[in-house]
Amino acid sequence: MSGFTFNEKQWVLVKYAQAIVRPLSGACILFGFTVLAGYFGSIEILYRPFANGPATNPLTAMCIIVIGLGLRKRNDKKQDEWLQKACALFVIIMASSKIIDVIFSTNISSLITPFQEQVMSELEVGKSNSMGLNSAIMFLCLAICLGLYGFQRLISSQFFAFLALALPTISFTGYAYNLEKFHGQMSILTATTGFALAISALSMTAHIGGLRAFLSPYLGGTIARSQTFLGYMVPSLLGFLLVKTLSSREGSLFGLFVVTICWFMILMIILSAIYQEKIDHERRKGEQLLAKAALSDPLTGLSNRRNFLKFAQEEIRRVARNENEFWLLIIDVDHFKKINDSAGHDMGDQVLVILSEDLKKSVRDVDLVSRIGGEEFSIILVDSSKQGTERVAENVRMNIQKIRIEGWTDINGPITASIGCAKNDGSYTMEETIKFADEALYKAKENGRNQVVFADKIE
Structure with missing residues (x-):
């Protein structure tokens, strides 16, 4: 033992976060294939969990599968990067086609949507089967995140994964408050799967940036996690109680207020965690240098x-x-x-x-x-x-x-x-x-x- 050991805490949460990437993305891929199987076999419950509620569109299922495949890292780094870039490009094309359709009233996405005839027949009887704008934006953010990761732009990748996480969270708020404008055409299954994909994408960069500070085993990370939990849960619970006493229009505005406040608080907490982790890192580094100086010979660097x-x-x-x-x-x-x-x-x-x-x-x-x-x-x-x-x-x-x-x-x-x-x-x-x-x-x-x-x- 020619060197020295210090009581450096293990970054267990970072390891756990990186460990869930493969199982989470694998579960999402399975869900995507289940949805397509539902359309193929005309088993409506597989893509529409609630009768007459929003369904998961086949194009949505394809985006989920492709994003999930891109997130499943293998042992070959070069092969991983090419796969991530290819998957990102494919999803960017699919999600952009839907966004263009919504903005310019075109019909491009229907050309690349499988089981389109079945989707149209259900739309004609008043059912909700379309990929919504919120879903398209979520997948676009995830695709950009994946592409940036393939180009080793990890901080930027983390930022877009964080943006992607906001969309299903807003949908959850809509379902919780019964605010249709919030969840729109995003089904609860799509929101859940999108949330899992966003968490999986974030976890790939758990070792750097804001997420590393958030998952830190030291004081800064502990404070950030506690503040995030309380900062999101308290406004959400209060909003849930208050929105029941408001009219539909007032409820929508209040729901928007709650979501905005929650995400603003989370952003501030993460920025605070980054700053605290930097300060704490310098302090730990100083303590280690002092400990080493106390236990080592100044000339040779050996133990004293x-x-x-x-x-x-x-x-x-x-x-x-x-x-x-x-x-x-x-x-x-x-x-x-x-x-x-x-x-x-x-x-x-x-x-x-x-x-x-x-x-x-x-x-x-x-x-x-x-x-x-x-x-x-x-x-x-x-x-x-x-x-x-x-x-x-x-x-x-x-x-x-x-x-x-x-x-x-x-x-x-x-x-x-x-x-x-x-x-x-x-x-x-x-x-x-x-x-x-x-x-x-x-x-x-x-x-x-x-x-x-x-x-x-x-x-």
Whole structure:
């Protein structure tokens, strides 16, 4: 463990949001095919859940299927991008044709609508089967969102997904308040599926922008989610109670007021969450830098003596519980004073920095490398055997000997180090373990240096 770990919270909600993209889009695709199957088999309940209520148009079902296919990311990024762009273009054409029909009183969309004869026959008897303008705008926003995602314009993609989410939400308000102008020709099933598609599209960009701030595990995200829930539910519930006492026209105006206020509040909350997350991120970053400074050696970046002792105490408790063992290596650079006296402290510092990098490369990520004195280093080998420790210690010794530093090793020969090793199975204090390793290190020095010696008492 040559680096440091901090209590950084897991962004669980972001992971959950990204995990629901495939199942949500898959459910929407299934719904789209169910609607088409309803038209194909003349099973009206599959596309019109309420008798004489708005139905899901076949063109709507096609848009749902194509958007759903575009949202189902695969493993091939390039293939995904091409599919997203193709699906986006297809839906833009379909949705735009309906918008043009509404604005210019044309009939372009009927040319690309499957089961058009069945749709016309039901329209003639007064049933609502058309794709409404609100549905067309929703699909256009989703298509633009998908296309922008394919071009890696993720923030813009998130913005259009957010716009798309507003349309089914307005329809839900219309159904809740019994305001036909709000839901228009969008059936409750279309609104629900459109909502699911918009959530799925938003979730693809859950790791960035406003949505990331909204889903943050820190204070800013918690506040934003609470404010959003209360900011939407309270006006909606009050509006539902009040609209029952108003006339139809007044109810429509009040419903519009409620929807506008709710979405304005959500927008303000998300902007606030972004700002709060930026501030909180800088604070967390500062705390991490302070924590690292308190636990690391400023010259080498290794763990310092304080962190070494903290980690060692945790290891003693762990091995005592698990009936395991860890090994302590204390490494001392031979004749280091000669380097400082002959070539200066800058050369000595250079040796220590390069040696530190070498030590980090010689151990696993779970092991801890520390600088515990001037030219003295330690390694805690987690869950290692004596044979494994011998191998690591010899590798460390030989790797140090291979270090080449211009201006020193080319003139004075290789750098060497002596290593003392001791184990702890939970039955010794850390002070005792350090003492045993120091005694072994002293023997290595006495025996001629540049060697590994194991403590006699706990071999």
